[in-house]
Amino acid sequence: MIDFTIDLFWRARLAGTxxxxxxxxxxxxxxxxGLPGFKEAPLSPSDLGASDAxxxxxxxxxxxPxxxxxxxxxxxxxxxTGAVYVDLAKSEPVGGNSITGGLAxxxxxxxxxxxxxxxxxxxxDEARIRVTQxxxxxxxGDVAELAKGRKMPVVLFGRTGAVQDAWLILAEKGQDPAILEVGYYDLETSVEFAVAALQAKRPEKQVSVxxxxxxQLILGRLREQTKGDGDRFAxxxxxxQAVADHVNAEKNPAVLVARxxxxxxxxTLLTVANAILERERGKLDTLAFENASVREQLYSPSEQLGHLASRLYGCPAPALPAxxxxxEQTYADALNTWVAEHPFLKSLHSASSVVFEAMIATHALKNPAIADQVVARELARGxxxxPFLAEFYVLDPAESVFLPPxxxxxxYASLRARLALGDSASLLVEDADGGEGPSLRAEVEITFAPKGYERSxxxxxxxxxxxPLKLGSYIEDIEIAASEANVEIGQGKEAILVAPVSIQCEGLIISADRLIVEPSRTGQQVVFLEAATFVGADSASMPxxxxxxxxxxxxxGVRSYPWTAFASDPSPVDDQRIVEGLRRFRKFVIAFRSHSKGELARYQGKIESGRMTKGSGQRIxxxxxxxxxxxxxGPMYILYxxxxxxxxxATxxxxxxxxxxxxxIDFVKAALGIM
Incomplete structure (x- = not known):
């Protein structure tokens, strides 16, 4: 087994720099x-290639992820190793001579x-968002050409989706790239990481026993809470880092241990972050107010998040009580210092970590005054x-099961940002009545299937x-069957749809100038868009x-430019019994839109659910x-x-x-007993 550490692998592969x-x-x-407190994360070869590639x-x-x-x-x-570090988020937008030109x-x-x-x-991933496909x-292509015949490799780092795309493109351009995956820290290494992070925050003081x-207690409890994810979360x-911040903010760690x-x-991650906010609120004790009773109304966690959102999104600060x-002057003076030095902020307009950024964004999404701005910014991330926004959004105990469209x-994009190679996630939005008639509500189901786990x-x-249901500029593995919904795709110049995608809705809006349809590595390769009305960008080019x-x-109107080549008409069927049977038949078939272990598989509970088998579904x-x-x-239905x-x-x-x-049609008629 190869040890992909800096000492045993990277120094050898990059020797001579x-x-x-x-x-x-x-x-x-x-x-x-070097980075203070650095703890090396495990690296392992992907199953996309040989382990020694x-x-x-x-x-x-x-x-x-x-x-x-x-x-x-x-x-x-x-x-x-002495290698050059190239940050594509800070360099000029990439193109055909980016690396050649940079070297020159x-x-x-x-x-x-x-x-x-x-x-x-x-x-x-950042580079891909800034430019066209x-x-x-x-x-x-420039990378592939420059890498030919060299002893030292060109090494590219990116999120799972961007790496999968790059692997396919580089293979088409004559390279056979290897893929290594950054893993998660186990419990022992997690503790050492958190200790090093705590030490780095206050180097003048040693981390106490x-x-x-x-x-150890917090990280152990986090693992117990998320044991279904293994090391993936904890x-x-x-x-x-958030756990280290939590312990650093604790004045008496012995009391914390006792609690x-x-x-x-x-x-949970939410209680860890909230504990930091509560500790920050303790600063009120240093202020002398004329009316001592106002203390209970000030600097709550919600108010703090409001002030932080005002910094990140440029919106008004929260209104204060009388x-x-x-x-008012005493509190205003204190706020100027406290907010600027808040542990959730790194600078005036940026968060100190993606965890705290996610918590601020989740809070801001609930504020009608700035929600549209936050939605636009988050969707534009593609x-x-x-990866943590969904964690706070979904786990917030004050939040109902309602998800604004x-x-x-x-x-969904946040949950997909947590995917490693081999994981899968899918989104289903379906009329609450199962398509039986007009509906003003829909059910949303997001399924996450980690590689190597028996259950999703x-x-x-x-x-x-x-x-409108807003899906952003990068969507993958989605099925929407929402007869009365408007669906909007695209933020920016391009919208990328990675198959399988099936959207049936009342109104479809594609805001981007250009639509790109890409295949997936393990799913069905079809993108289907159906709507009663369609609105596209005036300058839209052919997909x-x-x-x-x-x-x-x-x-x-689909048979006009630029959609002519992609127009498709459903088969006309008059007998409503057959129409219903075909609807159920279709639901079963397209439920198998992604591969699992080389097969088209779906969990038994999903296929046998009441939503699937209602009406003529059981006979189909x-x-x-x-x-x-x-x-x-076993627990899976397999489609052949x-x-x-x-x-x-059928296909x-x-x-x-x-x-x-x-x-x-004859198959469905036979299932329904129609002669």
């Missing part, structure tokens, strides 16, 4: 110092030719969504159609459909099983596409588009 004294270009640097490949991709710590690792490797401008081409300089390129592919005990670097041991203080002129895309986890909400994917669209399911199109294997075609004359793509041939 030589720092340059020449100034580099924007975003390019030779890190001059990284030993020889000319390009290495390092993948991680959002905020795991890939940038920290990239900078530390660069510091310890930094006078590094001679060193590159001599194989004495290495590049660690960070921020693939063509520019991103041209950038990777009691403080270490508090860290081993997340920003979570560990934890007695169970008086529950431990105060005497002297008390595939670079904050314009928040659906934000919560489903989060369920309700929403309504009071405003771009990548190899391996397909696009079909249906709405009045029984017929699918009796004809061996579906088979129950060859049998689906041979026996029922996944046909069912998504509601295009049924006579053989399919």
């Amino acid at each position: 030589a720092r340059s004294a020449d100034p580099l270009v924007a975003g390019w640097s030779f890190p001059s110092a 990284a030993l020889n490949s000319g390009v290495i991709l390092v993948s991680a 959002g905020a795991v710590g890939k940038s920290t690792l990239a900078r530390q490797i660069a510091f310890e 401008k930094a006078a590094l081409f001679p060193s590159w030719t001599a194989d004495s300089v290495a590049l660690l390129i960070d921020g693939l 063509e520019a991103f592919e041209a950038f990777l 009691t403080e270490r005990e508090a860290l 081993g997340y670097a920003p979570v560990l 934890l041991e007695s169970g008086e203080q529950p431990v 105060l005497t002129p002297k008390d 595939a670079a969504a904050n 314009d928040h659906v895309g934000i919560v 986890r489903a989060l369920k909400f309700e929403t309504d159609y009071s405003s 771009t459909v990548r190899s391996g994917a397909s696009l079909a669209a249906s709405w009045p 399911l029984d017929h699918l099983v009796s004809c061996k199109i579906l088979e129950l294997v 596409p060859d049998e689906l075609g041979a026996v029922a004359g 996944y793509a046909d069912c998504v588009r509601r295009v049924y041939n006579p053989k399919t």
Whole structure:
């Protein structure tokens, strides 16, 4: 087993690097110092290639879910090996000569030719958001060309989705890139990470035995609360940093330990963050008010989050209760200092960590005065969504199961930002009555299936159609069957749809100038858009459909530019019994839109649920099983596409588009007993 540590792997693969004294270009640097308290996260090879591929490949991709710590690792490797650290979030937008031009401008081409300089390129996801797909592919083409024939690899760091895209593009351009995944810290390493983080916050004071005990207790309890996720949550670097901040804010760690041991203080990420806010509120004790009773109304956690949101989003600060002129001045002076130095802030307009940023954003989403601004900003993140926003949004005990329609895309994108390679997540939005008639409400289900786990986890909400369902500029693995809903796609110039995607709605709005349809690595490769009305950008160009994917669209006027080539009409059927049977047949087939362990599989509970089997659904399911199109294997139903075609004359793509041939109609008639 290869040990992918800096000492045992990276020093060897990047041996022979030589720092340059020449100034580099924007975003390019030779890190001059290591990171205080650095604890190396585990690295392991992806199942996309051979376990030893990284030993020889000319390009290495390092993948991680959002905020795991890939940038920290990239900078530390660069510091310890002498490689150039390239931050694509700070460099010029990428294109066909980004790396070639950067090497030339930094006078590094001679060193590159001599194989004495290495590049660690960070921020693939940030780079992709800033440019068109063509520019991103041209950038990777430049990387592929420069990497040919070199001893030292070009190393690129990015979130899971961006790395998967880069892997496919680089393979098309003649490279065979290796993929390494940044893992999570186990309990022992998590404690050491938190201790180092605490020490770095106040280097003049050693971490005490009691403080270490508090860290161990909190991290242990977090693991107990999230044991279904293994190390995935409790081993997340920003979570560990938040725990260190929590202990650092505690004046008497022995009291904290006592509360934890007695169970008086529950431990979740929300309670950890709230404890910091409560501790901050203790600063009120230092103020002398004329009216002492106002103290209870000031600087609550909610008010603090309001002040922090005003910094991050440029909105008005929270309104305060009536105060005497002297008390108002006393409090205003204190706020100027407290908010500016708040532990949740790194600078005037940025949060100190993605955990605290997520908590502030969640609070701001509930404020009608700025919610639209927050929605726009979060949707514009695309595939670079904050992985912790959903954690606070979903776990907030004061929150009901209702999810506003314009928040659906934000919560789903946040959950997808937590995916590692091999994980999957899907979004289902469906009329609350199951499509039986007009509806003003919908049920929302977000399913998360971690790689290697036998069971998926489903989060369920309700929403309504009071405003458009907003999905942002990057959507993947989505099914929407909402007859009365308006659905809006796109924030910015491009909207990327990664198959499988099926949207049936009242009104479809595509705000982007350009639509790109991409295939997935493990799912069905169809994107289908159907609406009663359609609104597109005036300057919209013809959709771009990548190899391996397909696009079909249906709405009045779809057979005009730029949609002509993608127009699709559902099959006309007059008998309402058959219409209902085909609806149920379609629901079963398209439920198998993603692969699991090489098969089209879905959990038994989902397939046999009342929403699937209602009406004629049970007879359709029984017929699918009796004809061996579906088979129950353990806890999973497996769909066999060859049998689906041979026996029922249907394909996944046909069912998504509601295009049924006579053989399919006869299959449904047989299931319903219609002669």
